[in-house]
Ligand SMILES: Nc1ncnc2c1ncn2[C@@H]1O[C@H](COP(=O)(O)OP(=O)(O)OP(=O)(O)O)[C@@H](O)[C@H]1O
């Protein structure tokens with residue numbers, strides 16, 4: 820990450836299924852947390868694969884997770900990102916969450 824004190828939303832987006840969004844979301848969150856950064860994870864995929872990682876991995880025990888797959892996700896993520904890094908995992912198919920978030924998110 821270019822900025823040492825970056826706070827904001829990082830959304831992992833592509834409508835190609837199985838590209839690695841959830842894996843990268845989880846790994847990024849675990850590494851940034853290890854570096855001492857304040858992180859919140861947002862699971863915007865109705866399949867909730869990130870929630871499953873979160874429930875099963877020790878590395879995630881102290882990282883808060885918001886599971887929200889409807890269009891309110893953009894507002895919730897933006898709100899949470901005022902004082903922390905918010906990592907949003909999106910669905911591998913077209914739905915409202917990435918559409919509403921595309922104006923206000925950084926994406927990669
Ligand atoms: N537990 C697992 N064991 C083996 N391979 C896995 C496992 N979880 C994911 N994979 C594989 O790793 C790759 C990336 O999966 P990942 O779930 O991160 O992609 P994704 O972009 O989040 O998928 P989706 O679009 O379905 O949300 C895929 O090829 C997937 O099949």
Ligand SMILES: [Mg+2]
Nearest residue numbers: 840841864868
């Ligand atoms: Mg996924």
